[in-house]
Amino acid sequence: MPFQKFRRAYATGEHYPLVSVHARGLFGFNTAGFEAMGEPEYVELLYDDQRKIIGIQPAEVDSVDAYRLRKHTSHSYQVAAKAFLAFYELPESIMGKRFSASMNDGILEVDISEEVSK
Template identity: 25%
Template sequence: MFETYEKGATKAPTWPEVTLLRKGSMHLNSEARRLLGDTDFVELLFDREREVIGLRPSRPDSTNAYKLSGVRDVLWTISLISFLKFYDIDVTESRRRIPTLEKEILCVNLREPGVLVDRKTS
């Protein structure tokens, strides 16, 4: 039995992915958000020595809470412009990385090259 391919449809990865976009935002797929306990709010952390960005689940009323904005329940976005400037993190290229979980912190290692994302929207 044939089925119609829906134009533009893609399979979502079953592993966590985080993309740091050159425009200063971060995208998390649903698996990465699941590692954070499906939270809607995070605190941003940075380990200068290891060059690792951390996201920790947060309560909405925390003074350091950032809201994750969802897109069709498959992609969550957070703006990092001031964070990236403060820590002088280079985002001249958009790169996708596989995060790790350390205790309750989702970690993105900037020393790992990741995969270059070449999109007009990145």
């Protein structure tokens, strides 16, 4: 069997959308997650309490509920979510963890009950 070259992007899950919840109250997105949303400059944050799903959808700059999505590194993006996390009283146990995400009807859905193993 021939050798396969390990690509650094695979270490951070660049081939499928990931969202991390940082202890400082930020959501981090990998390139795949950013691209899945259509590379937006602004997003709105949503929460489905019954399903325990965080939703992120692209937003217009003039939306009063829009948060600016900023580039953090060459392969990651961040949005401030401290007020969102506090308002919905999301458990501290999700802080510092990564979750897989998928697009559904224009919303990047993040199931916080299913952590991605490191």
